[in-house]
Amino acid sequence: MKTRAAILRQTPGLWEIEELELDPPGPGEVLVKMIATGLCHSDDHVTRGDLAAARLPLVGGHEGAGVVRQVGSDVQGLEVGDHIVTSFVPSCGRCRWCAMGMQNLCDNGALIRFGTQLDGTCRLHDSEGVEVSTTACLGTFSEWQVFDQMSCIKVDVDLPLEVACLVSCGVQTGYGSVKAGDVQPGDVVLVIGVGGIGMNAVQGARDAGAAHVIAVDPVAAKRGWAADFGATAAYESVAAAMPAVAQLTNGQGADVAILCVGVVRNDLVGQAYQAVRKAGTLVVTGIGPATDDSAIPGVNAVSLAMQQKRIQGALYGMKSPREAVPMLLTMYRAGKLKLDELITRTYSLDEINEGYRDLHEGKNIRGVITFAD
Ligand SMILES: NC(=O)c1ccc[n+]([C@@H]2O[C@H](COP(=O)([O-])OP(=O)(O)OC[C@H]3O[C@@H](n4cnc5c(N)ncnc54)[C@H](O)[C@@H]3O)[C@@H](O)[C@H]2O)c1
Ligand SMILES: [Zn+2]
Numbered sequence: 001m002k003t004r005a006a007i008l009r010q011t012p013g014l015w016e017i018e019e020l021e022l023d024p025p026g027p028g029e030v031l032v033k034m035i036a037t038g039l040c041h042s043d044d045h046v047t048r049g050d051l052a053a054a055r056l057p058l059v060g061g062h063e064g065a066g067v068v069r070q071v072g073s074d075v076q077g078l079e080v081g082d083h084i085v086t087s088f089v090p091s092c093g094r095c096r097w098c099a100m101g102m103q104n105l106c107d108n109g110a111l112i113r114f115g116t117q118l119d120g121t122c123r124l125h126d127s128e129g130v131e132v133s134t135t136a137c138l139g140t141f142s143e144w145q146v147f148d149q150m151s152c153i154k155v156d157v158d159l160p161l162e163v164a165c166l167v168s169c170g171v172q173t174g175y176g177s178v179k180a181g182d183v184q185p186g187d188v189v190l191v192i193g194v195g196g197i198g199m200n201a202v203q204g205a206r207d208a209g210a211a212h213v214i215a216v217d218p219v220a221a222k223r224g225w226a227a228d229f230g231a232t233a234a235y236e237s238v239a240a241a242m243p244a245v246a247q248l249t250n251g252q253g254a255d256v257a258i259l260c261v262g263v264v265r266n267d268l269v270g271q272a273y274q275a276v277r278k279a280g281t282l283v284v285t286g287i288g289p290a291t292d293d294s295a296i297p298g299v300n301a302v303s304l305a306m307q308q309k310r311i312q313g314a315l316y317g318m319k320s321p322r323e324a325v326p327m328l329l330t331m332y333r334a335g336k337l338k339l340d341e342l343i344t345r346t347y348s349l350d351e352i353n354e355g356y357r358d359l360h361e362g363k364n365i366r367g368v369i370t371f372a373d
């Protein structure tokens with residue numbers, strides 16, 4: 001069948017809308033009519049070249065939601081008409097990590113960097129017959145798409161899919177980063193970068209009982225919005241926030257800092273590390289250029305050991321997506337989690353480059369592409 005999709009042909013580059021040929025789903029796969037997909041910064045890392053694309057051309061997107069329209073013969077637990085959100089880590093439920101309740105670290109996650117379906121083949125071809133790869137075994141920037149059942153999480157049909165899609169990456173990642181930092185009631189928490197991910201770390205820190213949630217972002221509008229999500233103060237840089245952090249903590253430093261900046265460079269990791277008290281935790285959620293293996297200023301064996309600090313990386317909010325997605329949507333339904341308010345603007349697929357331009361200009365908490373039915 002035909003589909004229209006946003007495709008990347010070179011990096012750095014821009015998304016181009018093309019009509020592609022989409023093969024039917026394999027035995028363990030489903031055909032999905034996409035309804036919405038969020039514009040996460042992770043896809044922009046590929047267009048800018050911070051992260052290498054596995055193969056080009058590539059259909060991007062991983063924060064998706066849609067309706068199942070066809071199921072393969074081996075698919076279990078999904079039927080035509082089901083609503084799903086996508087998981088950017090396919091999880092098998094059987095490997096060591098899944099068995100330990102860490103589906104975000106499923107061994108199948110290693111396959112998402114190849115740009116193919118889980119079986120190593122591609123379902124998309126361009127008008128010349130050239131295979132088109134996908135981001136994270138997904139490629140949600142497409143009107144129709146074929147996903148492995150391991151990448152699909154069923155959601156209740158009455159939930160709006162343009163809202164539910166956000167939970168599949170940004171909300172789970174940000175909200176879960178608070179748990180990754182083991183935030184305790186009464187803590188002073190610094191959330192550095194309050195975009196689509198960080199805004200959810202703000203709401204997570206509020207829910208964890210943090211006494212002070214201090215947002216850091218150079219964009220004034222983001223600092224303003226952060227207050228609506230639970231921030232108690234906001235500053236334009238870590239340096240500008242430090243006098244307040246020192247004053248609140250008797251000069252000790254924040255209990256937890258959560259780094260959610262769009263492009264994380266090691267000097268900022270160093271600043272965030274310095275902002276944390278002894279025995280405190282820095283959670284690194286945002287990512288930067290994959291090839292940057294420079295030193296992190298201020299971090300060495302002496303400072304780590306003597307101050308007993310923890311640097312905690314967090315993938316997908318350090319939680320199983322099949323556990324986190326329903327939990328977060330239940331909170332939303334109960335009015336305890338803000339999701340509608342995360343969507344600053346919706347775009348058509350053809351407006352995708354405008355959406356990413358707005359991300360760069362700091363106009364959105366989250367931009368969302370909605371597909372015509
Ligand atoms: N660990 C994971 O599993 C995971 C999952 C999804 C996304 N990510 C990563 O998280 C990061 C954030 O993604 P996003 O979609 O929220 O991006 P975003 O662009 O929506 O938000 C980033 C925010 O950082 C702010 N910022 C930029 N420079 C800053 C600085 N020096 N100090 C403070 N704030 C600064 C921006 O103004 C913006 O508000 C990206 O690196 C993304 O790739 C990680
Ligand atoms: Zn994402």
Ligand SMILES: [Zn+2]
Binds near residue numbers: 091096099107108
């Ligand atoms: Zn697994």
